[in-house]
Structures are given as structure tokens and as C-alpha cells.
Amino acid sequence: MSSLTRSKRFSTGSEALALFIGLSNATSRRWGPCSPCRYNSTTSTDTFTIEGKSYPKDSWHNLPPNITFYISRRLHTTKDHPISITRSIIESRFPSPTYKYHNKFFPIVTTHQNFDSLGFPLDHPGRSKTDTYYINSSTVLRTHTSAHQADTFRLNASEGFLISADVYRRDAIDRSHYPIFHQMEGARMWDRRTVPNGDIAAAVWADIERLPKHDMKVEDPNPPTHAERNPLQKEHRREEAEAIAAHLKRSLEGVVVEIFTRAKRAALAADPGFRDEPLRVRWIEAYFPFTSPSWELEVFWQGDWLEVLGCGVVKQSLFTNAGVPDQLGWAFGIGLERIAMLLFEIPDIRLFWSKDPRFLDQFKGVSDNFNNLRKFVPVSKYPACYKDVAFWLKSSSSAAGGGGKEMEFHENDIMEIVRDVAGDVAEDVRMTDSFTHPKTGRRSMCYRINYRSLERTLTNEEANEVHERVRGKLVEKLGVELR
């Protein structure tokens, strides 16, 4: 699965959380057993129940309680929440009724919706248990809003749509990655049977004329299609695909202008020394199983090219399978956290889950008037506490003399253990060393964990206590040998 709609690492300092997200410190450090009122979900040995829906569990189930806890928060529809504000700002560029907004799709979907309907091959890494949260072998927490594309095409309720939702991926721990984040999917369709004279290209170009113009600098060095790298679909005439691509690109450039002009204005108001450069974007060829040709859009921001979204011309098989074979169109997917972090200069992705008024009150009134948008002012910064853990991986044959095969190891398993034990006081986890013993063939790894609360100073004793429990769980769950 592409990571481009995830948040990028930020260089700014971090503030902390735990009580900040409305949990007692004890709860955030030790996720207790699920109780229906606290997590709004129950799990017995054989069923998982949430918001009145029950699913049978099987050996694929890998959903920890700390994830379940967040499922019902729905930050993207919480008034004056930065994720919701970001959603509304983007929606303002895709006017109703041409675009219909879907903001209530349920996060639990079938593997068919999340993968098969989009043409993901069976061996795609995104399907693995190390990347995706499974309720059971055929039911997952959606990993992207594209999971709803096919159903929304089938619904056929509007010429275009936007879908905003929470999405879930097992992933690294750092200031820009969190296992739950938000995406917005967009799509626009034209129907061969209803456009004048059946001429899709002409109809699309007429619609392009109606889009707002901009004077931002756009780099688009590649031809609209490329036989090997970015092919035209056999069902499409060249001029159709080119017109659809032009409409897609112009629409998304408009989103960038909207967001980054506001981000600039907020940054300049807070810091007159802010580097005010003209906006620049570039289109990069990309690959997604469900679009062709495909692109990523990058924005030049504060000295770096940032990937902001993925998009392309929808594969015709999706429309055919959805019972609307006469439609053609484009789709895009954008990660909302990354945009919100830039827009408000929010330095740590954990802050979005905060219930602390010192965070939330800073966004009051912005949903009703985007001109009230201000840069976020960090509350305070608490010290980091770094702890290392080094271990030998378990080998499947641990016979003396070594040479045994190494256990199957995935870094996300480490990440999940740290999250389970430390909750949101784990700010960052990274591998600092790895080597294979020349004689025994065993592999040693060292990870450095940064413990930092967003709301207070952690004592060294507290950090040690959490770290000891992390070490214990690594042994218990992964069978590693601590060194």
C-alpha cells in the first residue's frame, strides 16, 4: 500500500499527550480489559462487537484494544477539530451538488471492498497481517478510503463525490505516524450516454473551462500517458483520457492553492520572518492498481518537495463491475493529517487525539469561518526520555552451534508491543543497530524508544517502569532474548 497519503516526518519539536487525550495516565500506560462503556466495543473469545455490529473472530484477528478505543471518535466530523476543518476547506473546492459528500461510511469493511474490488493482487504486501488490522480473515479496518470507491460508483448518486473517513494501518511510531489517520477520496464521472453527442472529451473540456483558474507554477514534465510507465487504458480513446487527466490536475491544483495560501497567511501572521516563496507543484508518474495513468502531486514547501496526494484515471473494470460501464472518470486520495499539520503547524500527530482545551480551543470558530484560521501555538514542551532495548531474535532451531533459521520478524510487531504497553507516551521508536553474529548466525537488534508525554514531564522512574514492561512483553510475545 502506498504511504504517500500518510503524514511526513516533521522537524519541529513535540508536545505531549496521555491525559491530553482524556485518558488517565494509568490507562494510557496499561490498556485494561475492554469494557463496553469505555471502548464502546466488546470482544469475547469468538466475537468482536462494536457499535451494535458483531463479527466472528478467527485466527486472523489482530486488533488490539487501544485501536478499538478510537474507532468511534470521528475527528473528521467534529466541529472545529483541525481534521474536520481541513476536510471542509478541501470540500469547498468541490461544490455540491456536482460533488456529494459522504462522511459516515463505517470503518469495518470486507477484504473484497478494501483490496479485491480495486484489483489488488493476492500477494500484495498491503494485505499482510503485519500491515493491516483484521477482524477476521475476510473483514478488516479499512486501510484507505478507496475501499468505498466501487460501492459509491454503484450507488451512482451524483456526478462526483468526496469520501472522508478514518483509516487504519499498522505502522512505525514517530511524530508523523499513527495507526489511525484520515483520508479523503474524491472522484468525478462522466457518462457516455448522457454527455452531448456522446463526446466525453468535449464535455470534459467544457467542464474544465468552468473550473477556477490559478497562476501557480506547475511542473508536469511527462507526457499524459506512457506505454510502459503510465499506460492509456485500452477502453479509452487518447483524447478522453487526456481530457479527464487535465480536469483532475486542474481540480487538484486548486486544492493546493486553497490550502497553501491559507497556510502561508497563517504562518506569516505568526512569524513575519516566514520564508514567503511563490507556490510550486509538480506532477510525478505513479502506480496504483485501480487507476491508469496515475500520478502523485508534490508541493514545494519550506525547502522540501512534499507528496500530498495520489490520483489517476479510474480503471474501467471498476465501473464495469459496479454496473455503470458507460461511465469514465478520475479519482484521488489525500491524507488529512499531513495537510492539517502543515496548515496549522501542528508538530505531533498524537495531538489530534487530544481532548485538552489548550489544544482544542485554538481552533474554535474556524469551521464557520476559515479566515479565523491561525497557526497552532504549542502549549509547552516536555523533555524526551530515551531508552534502548537490545535483543537476539529467536531462531526457529536454537540448537547449539547456530545456523538455525531466524524467526519471522516484522518491525510492526515491535511497534505494536510498544504502543500496547506505553500508549501515547511512546513518541518515537527506531532501530539503531542490527547485526548477524558471524559464528552462530543469530541476529541482534537494538531499538531506541523515546518516551515523552504531551502533557507533563515523565520521571526517569516512570519511564524505566514502562520500559521494563516493554522488555517483558518483547520476550513474552516475540520470544526474543534480551541482551
Ligand code: PHE
Ligand atoms: N488509496 C491510495 C492510497 O491510500 C490513494 C489513491 C486514491 C490513489 C485514489 C489513486 C486514486 O495511497
